[in-house]
Amino acid sequence: MKCTLIPRLGLTAGLATLGLLFGFSSCPAQDAAATLGPGSAFSIPQVQLIQPETLDHLLQAGGANKTLVLQVGSRVLYAEAHIPGADYAGPGSQPIGLQALRSRVATLSRRQFIVLYCGCCPWNHCPNVGPAFHQLHDMGFTNVKVLYLADNFGADWVDRGYPVERGH
Secondary structure: OOOOHHHHHHHHHHHHHHHHHHOHHHOOOOOHHHHOOOOOHHHOOHHHEEOHHHHHHHHHHOOOOOOEEEEOOOHHHHHHOEOOOOEEOOOOOOHHHHHHHHHHHOOOOOOOOEEEEOOOOOHHHOOOHHHHHHHHHHOOOOOEEEEOOOOOHHHHHHOOOOOOEOOO
16 A cells, blocks of 8 residues: 555654654764764665665565565654564664564574664664664574665655555
8 A cells, every 4th residue: 555645744744753752863873983883774784785666676576485574663663654564673772672683583594585674764873773684694694684764764665655554
């Protein structure tokens, strides 16, 4: 199901408001030293990134190699809107979120195709995708991609007309 113009604008405004309320504009990875550290989005190799258009085509195609999409950001953002079929795996920047991620994937084949995403704030400030990606890598997962959202989920997914689900 595609969003109409009015709900998309509402989601973008909602994400911006949440960002201000929860301090996403000053994410822990914001300063220069943190953005180069192992927990930053910049620590994810370029080859491990997937663009929104590519992921959308992949999800529309379906097929035998089912893609597991995991949102590793805020539960509030996940409830507001998320990629159809995505599971919430907890905030990647928090120990409780990383534990939830480990629990979610514990029984999966280490070759399972997994796409992680957050979208809480601009890519260069995201505190969640780097730790989540490295957690899966450390667990031996070999087929993990991270959805590249340059600005945030609202601007780079919702406003571009890609499908969303709400709630959960």
